[in-house]
Amino acid sequence: MFIYNSAIEKIIALENNIFLLKAHCPEIASTIQPGQFLNIKVSETTFPLLRRPFSVCDVEGDSIFIMFNILGEGTKLLQKKHIGDTLNIIGPLGNGFSLGGNFETAVIVAGGLGSAPFPYFIKKLNMDKKIACFVGGKSEHDVIQYGMRNVKVSTDDGSLGFKGNVVELLQQELSSYEYSKIKIFGCGPTAMLRSLREFTIKNNIECEVSTECAMACGFGICMGCPTESAKQNDKYLLVCKDGPVFNVKDVVI
Numbered sequence: 620m621f622i623y624n625s626a627i628e629k630i631i632a633l634e635n636n637i638f639l640l641k642a643h644c645p646e647i648a649s650t651i652q653p654g655q656f657l658n659i660k661v662s663e664t665t666f667p668l669l670r671r672p673f674s675v676c677d678v679e680g681d682s683i684f685i686m687f688n689i690l691g692e693g694t695k696l697l698q699k700k701h702i703g704d705t706l707n708i709i710g711p712l713g714n715g716f717s718l719g720g721n722f723e724t725a726v727i728v729a730g731g732l733g734s735a736p737f738p739y740f741i742k743k744l745n746m747d748k749k750i751a752c753f754v755g756g757k758s759e760h761d762v763i764q765y766g767m768r769n770v771k772v773s774t775d776d777g778s779l780g781f782k783g784n785v786v787e788l789l790q791q792e793l794s795s796y797e798y799s800k801i802k803i804f805g806c807g808p809t810a811m812l813r814s815l816r817e818f819t820i821k822n823n824i825e826c827e828v829s830t831e832c833a834m835a836c837g838f839g840i841c842m843g844c845p846t847e848s849a850k851q852n853d854k855y856l857l858v859c860k861d862g863p864v865f866n867v868k869d870v871v872i
């Protein structure tokens with residue numbers, strides 16, 4: 620983990636107020652793993668004081684991509700940046716998804732902006748693995764299919780695909796899979812991850828989830844990102860250092 624000044628190469632507006640930012644950072648591009656994140660200083664001033672964490676969305680050559688939507692001050696500032704502006708980035712941070720293992724099919728379950736880490740995950744997954752993606756949102760405007768493959772969609776309001784949440788869609792569709800040969804990789808809102816945890820533990824399906832919480836340092840110093848551990852010996856885990864990707868059995872969501 621190091622700090623880099625990286626030039627912005629592109630900011631691409633995707634549909635539905637989602638942006639992709641491409642920055643030149645060979646050092647991070649050559650080492651970062653899917654599911655790891657970057658802690659980005661979004662302004663030249665002391666406001667906002669804290670950096671903002673973003674999953675690596677993709678890597679192309681010497682460049683890294685993040686995907687974001689405008690939520691508050693930090694992301695508003697990020698969207699206003701120009702090509703050639705410099706971003707101060709700390710990374711790679713945290714633990715990523717396990718790409719190996721003896722599963723045959725990687726089943727991706729993403730809700731809303733939870734799609735962000737998966738374009739790079741899909742790119743890096745071994746060629747011999749099959750991929751199935753379940754992508755959900757509140758309505759069709761919240762469904763992000765960028766970089767996904769073999770996609771099935773759900774929306775809470777039924778405006779696109781299956782009417783219901785993405786874990787309900789998963790439960791319906793998984794009846795045609797052999798549970799023993801799949802592994803689930805999830806990212807999305809807490810409520811979605813909670814129900815994914817319940818479903819996968821109940822059905823004894825291997826699952827890793829990328830969790831989110833407010834962060835400060837991003838590398839285990841400030842103790843600002845505790846999450847309750849489900850392991851016997853630990854009370855708390857740090858999302859930035861022990862995660863953000865966890866075996867779903869290890870954390871209470």
Ligand SMILES: Cc1cc2nc3c(=O)[nH]c(=O)nc-3n(C[C@H](O)[C@H](O)[C@H](O)COP(=O)(O)OP(=O)(O)OC[C@H]3O[C@@H](n4cnc5c(N)ncnc54)[C@H](O)[C@@H]3O)c2cc1C
Binds near residue numbers: 689692
């Ligand atoms: C490991 C990790 C990876 C992340 N990856 C991405 C990513 O790839 N793309 C992306 O867009 N965002 C990602 N996030 C969330 C991102 O950091 C926040 O969206 C961002 O900090 C919002 O900053 P802001 O200044 O625009 O909003 P703020 O002004 O900080 O917040 C605006 C509102 O959003 C709420 N909020 C802020 N952060 C979060 C959060 N993490 N979850 C829920 N509510 C929040 C605040 O409580 C507030 O109500 C990630 C977070 C973590 C911890």
Ligand code: FES
Binds near residue numbers: 833834
């Ligand atoms: S953000 Fe500082 S310890 Fe996790």
